[in-house]
Amino acid sequence: MASSSAASRIKRAVVASPFLYLAWLCFTEMDRHKLQAHQEPALSSRKIEWGGVSIPILWDFHHVPFLDEIFRGITVTFSPSALGFDAVSSWHMFNFLTDLGPIYALWLLESTRGANAWTPAYFATSWSTLAQLVGIGTIAPLFYYLAIVFGPTASDLTGPRSKSSSNRLLRPEYYTPLLLPLILAFHNAEIFAAYLSPGLETRHYWVWAWQLAPLWIGIANVVLAKTLVPLVTSSASLKRASPTTLLAGVSLVSAGVWAYTLVYSPYPLKEIFLSGVYQRETEFLPHTRRALQFDQLCSVGAHFLWLAYSIGDLVLAGKVGGGELFWPVALAPVVAAAAGPGSALAFIWSWREARLDQSL
DSSP states (O other): OOOOOHHHHHHHHHHTHHHHHHHHHHHHHHTHHHHHHHHHHHHHHTEEEETTEEEEOOOOSSSOHHHHHHHHHHHHHHHHHHSSSSHHHHHHHHHHHHHHHHHHHHHHHHHTBGGGTTSGGGGHHHHHHHHHHHOHHHHHHHHHHHHHHHSOOHHHHHSHHHHHHTOSSBOGGGSOTTHHHHHIIIIIHHHHHHHHOSSHHHHHHHHHHHTTHHHHHHHHHHHHHHTHHHHHSOHHHHHTOOTHHHHHHHHHHHHHHHHHHHHHOSSOHHHHHHTTSSSOOOSHHHHHHHHHHHHHHHHHHHHHHHHHHHHHHHHHTTSSOGGGGHHHHHHHHHHHHHHOHHHHHHHHHHHHHHHHHHHO
């Protein structure tokens, strides 16, 4: 049950204020007005052009006017990385976008927790879709800020009332065995097609297709959970379902892309992920690279900060001892270095979930 005390919410709102700073930092540093200004030449000519190469912009992909108008410019912003005429950005965005798989999986899992019903975390699909429009580096900190202020505390999740009403538990009927293939098909496969297809126009097509991937994953998951899954899966098997397979599947993809980057990238990691953040840029390519690097830094920062707050909440509630923190704190940097930030996030969340299970 979410903590309803007004004094408690005010206190948590103050404590969680660093998330608001991250959202503000990302929004200002990405400078959407400048991004839109850089999109205009391509939108006016209906072509993306560089180095003597030109491809036409798909103009009516969704055949819904307001969606097509929104995403046309976004596909131009993605063009340096997806079409490969900014090689550094290509390596960066392939990793960044692949790491969204574990992040969106975690959001969907949290949305199924009984105590999160009708709190901000419950609307994971809406938040992930909004992130496609504004940037996850701005949306994720806001999402976590509201989840902390209006969501359940560790005491809410592990107290006697939580035990009796199953508020603490994830609801397996909404993270069915079909959720993993949905994420792999609508998210990972489309990212691979957008960045690895041999044809440039094919890559542009899949950049368009991926923009609404979180929406289709969320809708398909709910529809299948209400229709197909009950017909082919017994209630007993649903109760035995675990989010481990889901997180392992999406994390393995992220880890594979990270390992590929470590082995084959001609650029050091510092250049791939940080080269644009040190100074403001005005030209199309360097500003776009900088904006997207800030998008990742602020989103990953928000995810790790939320996990730190969540684990700290367990410590304050007396559910985790100080000595128990050694292994996750020691291993998280190792996992991040070996398998990338997306896999590290899944690892820490799984450790936290195991501690919650032990408290029941």
